[in-house]
Amino acid sequence: MSTSPAFTASPFVGKTFGITVAKLTKKFGRTTVLRDIDLEVKPGEIFCIMGPSGSGKTVLLKHIAGLETATSGEVRIGEYDAADPETRNKVHLALVFQAGALFNSLSVYDNLALYPREHRECNEAGIRERVMHALSILSLEKAANKFPSDLSGGMKKRVAIARALVMEPQLLLYDEPTSELDPVMSATLTEIIATLREQTAVTSVVVTHDRDLAFAIADRMAFVMDGRILGVGRPADFKNPTDPVIANFLNPVIDLKNPRFKQLENSHE
Amino acid sequence: MNHLSAIVGHIGGTLLLLVRTLKFIGTLPRQWARFIEQCYLIGYTSLPIVTILSFFIGSVLALQSGYSMENFGAKQFIGTLVGLTMARELGPVMVAILIAGRVGSAITAELASMKVYQEIDALTTMNIPPERMLVLPRLAAITVMMPVLAIIANLCGWYGGALVCEYTHTISVDSEAYFTALKEYMKPHDVTDGLIKAEVFGFVIVLVCCYIGLNTRGGPREIGASVTKAVVSSLILILVLDYFVTKALLMS
Ligand SMILES: Nc1ncnc2c1ncn2[C@@H]1O[C@H](COP(=O)(O)OP(=O)(O)O)[C@@H](O)[C@H]1O
Numbered sequence: 001m002s003t004s005p006a007f008t009a010s011p012f013v014g015k016t017f018g019i020t021v022a023k024l025t026k027k028f029g030r031t032t033v034l035r036d037i038d039l040e041v042k043p044g045e046i047f048c049i050m051g052p053s054g055s056g057k058t059v060l061l062k063h064i065a066g067l068e069t070a071t072s073g074e075v076r077i078g079e080y081d082a083a084d085p086e087t088r089n090k091v092h093l094a095l096v097f098q099a100g101a102l103f104n105s106l107s108v109y110d111n112l113a114l115y116p117r118e119h120r121e122c123n124e125a126g127i128r129e130r131v132m133h134a135l136s137i138l139s140l141e142k143a144a145n146k147f148p149s150d151l152s153g154g155m156k157k158r159v160a161i162a163r164a165l166v167m168e169p170q171l172l173l174y175d176e177p178t179s180e181l182d183p184v185m186s187a188t189l190t191e192i193i194a195t196l197r198e199q200t201a202v203t204s205v206v207v208t209h210d211r212d213l214a215f216a217i218a219d220r221m222a223f224v225m226d227g228r229i230l231g232v233g234r235p236a237d238f239k240n241p242t243d244p245v246i247a248n249f250l251n252p253v254i255d256l257k258n259p260r261f262k263q264l265e266n267s268h269e
Numbered sequence: 270m271n272h273l274s275a276i277v278g279h280i281g282g283t284l285l286l287l288v289r290t291l292k293f294i295g296t297l298p299r300q301w302a303r304f305i306e307q308c309y310l311i312g313y314t315s316l317p318i319v320t321i322l323s324f325f326i327g328s329v330l331a332l333q334s335g336y337s338m339e340n341f342g343a344k345q346f347i348g349t350l351v352g353l354t355m356a357r358e359l360g361p362v363m364v365a366i367l368i369a370g371r372v373g374s375a376i377t378a379e380l381a382s383m384k385v386y387q388e389i390d391a392l393t394t395m396n397i398p399p400e401r402m403l404v405l406p407r408l409a410a411i412t413v414m415m416p417v418l419a420i421i422a423n424l425c426g427w428y429g430g431a432l433v434c435e436y437t438h439t440i441s442v443d444s445e446a447y448f449t450a451l452k453e454y455m456k457p458h459d460v461t462d463g464l465i466k467a468e469v470f471g472f473v474i475v476l477v478c479c480y481i482g483l484n485t486r487g488g489p490r491e492i493g494a495s496v497t498k499a500v501v502s503s504l505i506l507i508l509v510l511d512y513f514v515t516k517a518l519l520m521s
């Protein structure tokens with residue numbers, strides 16, 4: 001299936017946006033989730049963010065999407081403030097949520113058609129073409145009339161990706177896009193992200209645990225740990241990481257005799 | 270003190286939601302399908318229960334007033350009493366309570382679940398204001414349906430009263446006399462006052478329930494908490510507003 005048709009979005013006429021994160025700190029009550037984050041994503045780049053779960057990746061992505069407001073510091077998309085609602089009228093942004101965030105009261109087809117319909121971008125025939133094309137890329141044609149509650153986790157994720165593609169965004173944010181996909185679909189997604197960069201002016205930020213995905217497509221990548229950036233660089237820079245934390249994240253050592261579990265073993269005897 | 274500032278904050282938030290929603294009023298024609306769907310959900314599906322309940326309220330009103338007016342020999346005025354009470358007070362209040370229970374709760378549950386499962390966030394990133402797509406059609410639908418429901422409640426209540434008067438032998442006022450009394454002392458503004466009240470209640474209920482739903486925070490548990498909060502707030506608002514709106518209408 002990795003030979004599925006490449007995404008042939010109409011080349012977006014317009015600007016490409018970079019992202020600047022400056023001294024971003026976020027606290028929820030007393031817990032600090034992001035500490036002094038500085039990041040620069042260049043226009044048109046594929047930027048991967050990796051890190052253990054709970055390290056603040058989703059919260060960082062939400063700041064870029066303007067869904068959270070910073071405790072201090074700021075996020076800019078091009079020259080616009082990401083937290084300002086007006087920015088959404090200037091930058092086409094799509095976010096693939098970690099859990100999909102599909103509209104449960106709408107069919108898969110209507111989930112995808114909602115954006116072009118609400119923004120009156122084209123007539124129903126044009127919308128149909130766009131929606132069916134996006135569905136076919138993710139092999140979802142048969143699911144068009146199903147409702148989100150009838151889909152598996154992986155299918156929901158694919159619908160969420162398709163919904164983002166229909167939006168033809170200038171800035172595409174993925175939150176762990178392959179976490180529920182099978183290896184074939186993951187490969188397809190890798191192709192989609194790479195092809196989109198070739199054909200359109202999109203800037204992509206991909207939060208992922210998937211080493212294969214990150215090393216296959218990233219122009220640059222960053223490691224996040226405990227709300228801090230541990231390192232930023234090209235994939236080649238991380239082939240043999242010197243930082244022991246990053247090294248262990250990328251190539252975890254599996255110790256079947258780990259003493260931490262000794263007690264667990266004993267309790268079974 | 271904390272409670273007070275929280276309440277003031279919620280009132281401000283609710284008014285802000287109203288302003289933001291009304292800004293999109295021009296989009297109503299192209300949201301026709303959503304508006305009709307909400308009219309169906311809010312109005313049509315409430316019809317059976319509104320009909321049955323108002324019928325029985327009118328009936329019991331006639332029964333009680335038959336019993337108490339017997340002493341004054343004023344049985345011929347039962348029609349007036351049932352007619353006025355239904356139109357001015359019980360019709361609008363009862364419909365409002367029903368709407369709070371079955372429509373308000375459903376609206377809050379739906380919007381709260383959309384909030385908790387990040388559908389609202391998804392709308393926001395898609396630059397589709399929830400006020401336009403979710404709040405406006407519901408507010409428009411309740412504005413149209415509330416007077417309709419109140420009129421139906423009045424009619425059912427009046428006929429319920431008439432039936433009881435005619436067929437309860439301790440009362441035995443025939444329906445002709447009943448409706449003559451009902452028409453004689455009731456003025457059109459008695460009915461329109463009631464409809465205005467119903468309109469105010471319905472609008473406030475839907476607005477408040479939308480606000481509470483959209484401001485749900487946390488996990489799925491909070492959906493239930495929000496629904497409870499929405500219904501309780503609606504009931505309190507109905508009864509408090511009832512006093513003030515009635516007073517204002519009586520003065521004008
Ligand atoms: N709305 C919130 N309120 C309080 N804490 C939160 C909230 N969202 C996230 N957190 C906390 O922030 C931390 C980072 O979360 P998240 O960004 O989701 O991690 P991940 O890197 O796995 O995506 C976690 O400890 C989480 O508990």
Ligand SMILES: [Mg+2]
Nearest residue numbers: 057058098175
């Ligand atoms: Mg996450």
